[in-house]
Amino acid sequence: MITLPLTRRRFGQALGALTVAFSLTPPVCAATGAGLPGSLAGNRMLDAWLRINSDGTVTVCTGKVELGQGILTALEQIAADELDIAPERIKLISGDTAQTPDEGFTSGSQSIEYGGTALRYACAEARDILLKLAAKKLGTAYDKLTIADGTITAADGTITAQGGQKTTYWKLAAEVDLHREASAGVPPKPPEQHRLVGKSRPRIDIPAKVTGGAAYVQDIRLPGMLFGRISRPPSYRAELVSFDEERVRKLPGIAAVVRDGRFLGVVAQREEQAIAGRDEISRAATWRETPSLPPPDDIYAYLTSLPTEDHLISSKGGDAPPAAHLSLAAKHTRPYTAHASIGPSCAIAQFADGQLTIWTHSQGVFPLRRDLAKALDMDEVKIRCIHAQGSGCYGHNGADDVALDAALLARASNGRPVKVQWMRDDEFGWEPYGPAMSVELRASLDEAGMVIDWTHDVWTNTHTTRPQKDGCNLLAAWHLAQPKLPGKPEIIPQPAGGGDRNAIPLYDFPRQRVTHRFIPQMPIRVSALRALGAYANIFAIETFMDDLAKAAKTDSIEFRIRHLSDPRAIAVIKAAATYSGWQSDMPAGTGKGRGFGFAKYKNLSAYLAVVVDVEVDRQTGRVRVTRATAAIDAGQVINPNGLVNQTEGGIIQAVSWTLKEQVRFTSEHITSRDWSRYPIITFPEVPEIRVTVLDRPNERSLGAGEAAQGPTAAAIGNAIAHGTGIRLRDLPLMPDRLKGAFG
Amino acid sequence: MTDVIELTVNGRTHQLDIAPDTPLLYVLRNDLELNGAKFGCGLAQCGACTVLVDGKPVRSCAYPVDAVQGRAVTTIEGLGTIENPHPVQKAFIEEQAAQCGYCINGMVMTAAALLKRNPHPDDIAIRQALAGNLCRCGTHARILRAVGRAAREMAR
Ligand code: FES
Numbered sequence: 001m002i003t004l005p006l007t008r009r010r011f012g013q014a015l016g017a018l019t020v021a022f023s024l025t026p027p028v029c030a031a032t033g034a035g036l037p038g039s040l041a042g043n044r045m046l047d048a049w050l051r052i053n054s055d056g057t058v059t060v061c062t063g064k065v066e067l068g069q070g071i072l073t074a075l076e077q078i079a080a081d082e083l084d085i086a087p088e089r090i091k092l093i094s095g096d097t098a099q100t101p102d103e104g105f106t107s108g109s110q111s112i113e114y115g116g117t118a119l120r121y122a123c124a125e126a127r128d129i130l131l132k133l134a135a136k137k138l139g140t141a142y143d144k145l146t147i148a149d150g151t152i153t154a155a156d157g158t159i160t161a162q163g164g165q166k167t168t169y170w171k172l173a174a175e176v177d178l179h180r181e182a183s184a185g186v187p188p189k190p191p192e193q194h195r196l197v198g199k200s201r202p203r204i205d206i207p208a209k210v211t212g213g214a215a216y217v218q219d220i221r222l223p224g225m226l227f228g229r230i231s232r233p234p235s236y237r238a239e240l241v242s243f244d245e246e247r248v249r250k251l252p253g254i255a256a257v258v259r260d261g262r263f264l265g266v267v268a269q270r271e272e273q274a275i276a277g278r279d280e281i282s283r284a285a286t287w288r289e290t291p292s293l294p295p296p297d298d299i300y301a302y303l304t305s306l307p308t309e310d311h312l313i314s315s316k317g318g319d320a321p322p323a324a325h326l327s328l329a330a331k332h333t334r335p336y337t338a339h340a341s342i343g344p345s346c347a348i349a350q351f352a353d354g355q356l357t358i359w360t361h362s363q364g365v366f367p368l369r370r371d372l373a374k375a376l377d378m379d380e381v382k383i384r385c386i387h388a389q390g391s392g393c394y395g396h397n398g399a400d401d402v403a404l405d406a407a408l409l410a411r412a413s414n415g416r417p418v419k420v421q422w423m424r425d426d427e428f429g430w431e432p433y434g435p436a437m438s439v440e441l442r443a444s445l446d447e448a449g450m451v452i453d454w455t456h457d458v459w460t461n462t463h464t465t466r467p468q469k470d471g472c473n474l475l476a477a478w479h480l481a482q483p484k485l486p487g488k489p490e491i492i493p494q495p496a497g498g499g500d501r502n503a504i505p506l507y508d509f510p511r512q513r514v515t516h517r518f519i520p521q522m523p524i525r526v527s528a529l530r531a532l533g534a535y536a537n538i539f540a541i542e543t544f545m546d547d548l549a550k551a552a553k554t555d556s557i558e559f560r561i562r563h564l565s566d567p568r569a570i571a572v573i574k575a576a577a578t579y580s581g582w583q584s585d586m587p588a589g590t591g592k593g594r595g596f597g598f599a600k601y602k603n604l605s606a607y608l609a610v611v612v613d614v615e616v617d618r619q620t621g622r623v624r625v626t627r628a629t630a631a632i633d634a635g636q637v638i639n640p641n642g643l644v645n646q647t648e649g650g651i652i653q654a655v656s657w658t659l660k661e662q663v664r665f666t667s668e669h670i671t672s673r674d675w676s677r678y679p680i681i682t683f684p685e686v687p688e689i690r691v692t693v694l695d696r697p698n699e700r701s702l703g704a705g706e707a708a709q710g711p712t713a714a715a716i717g718n719a720i721a722h723g724t725g726i727r728l729r730d731l732p733l734m735p736d737r738l739k740g741a742f743g
Numbered sequence: 744m745t746d747v748i749e750l751t752v753n754g755r756t757h758q759l760d761i762a763p764d765t766p767l768l769y770v771l772r773n774d775l776e777l778n779g780a781k782f783g784c785g786l787a788q789c790g791a792c793t794v795l796v797d798g799k800p801v802r803s804c805a806y807p808v809d810a811v812q813g814r815a816v817t818t819i820e821g822l823g824t825i826e827n828p829h830p831v832q833k834a835f836i837e838e839q840a841a842q843c844g845y846c847i848n849g850m851v852m853t854a855a856a857l858l859k860r861n862p863h864p865d866d867i868a869i870r871q872a873l874a875g876n877l878c879r880c881g882t883h884a885r886i887l888r889a890v891g892r893a894a895r896e897m898a899r
């Protein structure tokens with residue numbers, strides 16, 4: 001092994017070392033970069049992606065970051081294959097504003113599609129440059145050379161003009177110039193030449209994570225480091241009436257008490273002292289509160305009553321609806337849902353010589369840096385954000401916010417680094433939730449049982465309030481005496497979509513109208529949660545398809561296939577049906593049910609079909625998912641075990657969302673602020689899971705990390721309907737309506 | 744108010760001058776610089792901070808440091824190392840039983856304690872033992888497989 005596992009001490013040092021060895025900007029003014037594949041388009045210099053080192057290693061830089069999805073392992077596989085080197089030679093640098101390309105956010109299951117593609121082309125081109133140089137050095141024809149683990153040999157074995165027949169990347173390292181614009185002119189290897197891509201490879205980060213090695217931002221310790229905590233207002237709009245700072249300062253170990261507007265925080269020598277300081281702040285501060293949250297019992301009526309911007313995102317077929325044999329309509333809802341990371345958000349900040357350094361588990365170190373600069377009135381170049389892993393986030397949680405909290409506390413700490421971790425209730429109370437949504441569907445069937453008309457209306461807030469161009473989207477910035485206000489809520493455009501993600505059905509309907517009713521006003525803070533609107537839209541479409549199949553007296557799977565022409569869609573559906581032993585005539589209403597769900601995520605990414613078995617307790621109405629059998633087609637698979645891991649995880653998380661989860665609030669307060677008020681799935685409730693991967697090595701890799709969310713929810717709803725005869729359309733699917741209602 | 748507290752962690756004895764009601768978690772993480780036990784909730788609800796005290800799993804976030812005086816504390820670092828992992832750690836690596844991995848400390852420690860108490864647990868017993876340990880990434884299926892594998896390995 002050349003990359004040694006980082007020990008605790010070395011980890012701190014490695015992170016502390018500041019190395020800005022090369023420039024990310026092209027020497028000549030770069031054009032837009034249009035035409036280059038993946039993230040190369042925005043980061044055109046080859047040495048922004050990789051450098052060959054004389055010590056036998058290759059430094060690979062990626063703007064994508066590890067979130068527990070195994071991306072770094074997969075990127076190593078890609079680079080090692082393209083360069084013909086052992087993956088152990090790779091030194092990865094990920095998500096560092098001083099060292100890596102700006103690839104925006106690691107989100108939306110796009111890392112392999114964009115980051116992986118860029119790396120693949122950059123490595124292919126670098127390999128070509130090295131080979132050309134070697135040919136010249138060895139005096140051999142380019143096409144006579146072979147590479148094995150970085151050693152370049154003249155294949156015919158002839159002693160060359162210069163006398164040698166071998167050289168290595170490492171010998172050529174000093175002479176090879178990768179500080180040049182990528183041309184993307186060297187085609188990457190075809191799949192049959194891959195040695196690592198497509199094969200399961202153990203994740204590089206797991207050994208440290210199971211032995212107590214330094215793996216997370218929480219594990220970084222810097223010399224002289226202090227501990228900080230923040231004490232937020234009791235509710236979104238609470239105003240600070242008075243605050244007795246002295247009470248807090250008197251406590252043991254307190255290094256600073258920070259008050260800026262209604263932002264209150266404390267810094268202490270020891271972590272438990274900071275926590276005690278935080279508790280004391282809540283006693284020493286008095287607040288004026290006004291009810292500011294929407295009516296909890298009627299949230300969907302409230303949301304749909306707010307002004308909307310309506311976008312007709314799909315329109316097919318004539319103006320007049322066709323004559324129908326039968327029509328159905330249904331309304332579906334999805335509650336505010338928490339990211340609920342197991343580890344609360346954490347960051348470390350240090351001011352030294354007018355520079356701010358932040359260690360963060362943000363999904364986008366460059367966008368975060370921009371917002372930090374706005375919040376702190378600093379020049380962006382004076383801020384460096386370095387990614388270090390955190391607890392799984394599944395979207396936009398408190399990661400970015402806590403970075404600003406740490407910076408604000410570090411600013412009051414005389415150059416000493418400050419580590420801030422949110423408390424459990426900070427995370428549950430202030431994270432931006434997955435938005436509540438309402439989806440109305442109408443459809444008509446003809447005599448033959450085919451859908452002839454389809455209408456989908458989705459009411460939703462934005463699904464991203466991440467740091468963006470305008471405004472400042474960091475929580476503490478809104479609480480400062482001179483507040484920086486958030487940016488205008490953004491619509492993520494089709495075809496990926498945000499709240500309208502997957503609202504356009506993949507089925508071939510002759511007439512359809514799909515409308516995104518975008519609600520700009522956000523009574524509760526929201527942002528990106530895994531799968532965005534796809535979760536609710538697919539739940540609605542796929543449960544409604546089952547209702548229509550029933551009305552057409554057709555098997556659910558048969559009914560779907562009749563409306564599909566995409567062969568890959570049909571293949572995953574059939575695979576899930578086969579592996580689950582699907583039978584169209586399973587007895588209904590017995591308390592045991594079986595249901596199906598399918599989607600092509602974003603209508604652009606991975607195809608996933610799942611069959612779910614449930615058991616419903618007749619007395620209590622409690623639903624248990626006993627088994628989930630899924631098939632997934634994510635195009636070319638880089639690391640099959642990693643793909644299965646993510647898919648299993650997606651299914652289990654979706655079971656949890658679908659059966660248990662909703663953010664609870666009164667008109668004043670968010671009340672689900674610990675695990676007892678926001679329960680998630682536990683081991684006794686976890687189903688048996690089987691995932692089958694349909695590998696397509698000649699197809700492009702498709703984002704897969706979020707593919708399971710919607711189909712799993714729908715399959716559960718359909719299984720409950722099958723087992724009880726009761727159709728639940730309001731998420732989460734709670735037992736009260738099933739109690740004693742069947743059998 | 745601080746006190747000299749003597750505690751034995753992974754076989755080594757330490758003397759620390761700290762407040763006796765300090766939760767063990769912060770002592771392990773910040774004074775002894777052990778990374779394994781994690782802060783998840785501080786409320787004894789999630790299990791991320793699990794360590795063994797005299798072989799029994801406890802939630803170090805809600806366990807005052809003076810309560811472990813005279814008792815043996817084992818953290819995941821004391822269970823095994825990358826070079827020489829405990830069978831449970833080895834099984835977690837072999838089953839690739841982690842996504843973000845933040846919960847995994849608690850899973851490994853709770854499973855190690857279970858297998859000591861009951862070397863042949865069935866699926867239900869494993870699920871019951873881990874019922875109070877939360878995982879948000881949905882790694883449960885793999886964790887169950889890893890614990891099953893560790894039990895088999897240890898029985899050999
Ligand atoms: S951190 Fe101790 S149980 Fe959650």
Ligand code: FES
Nearest residue numbers: 844846878879880
């Ligand atoms: S692996 Fe991420 S919380 Fe369990």
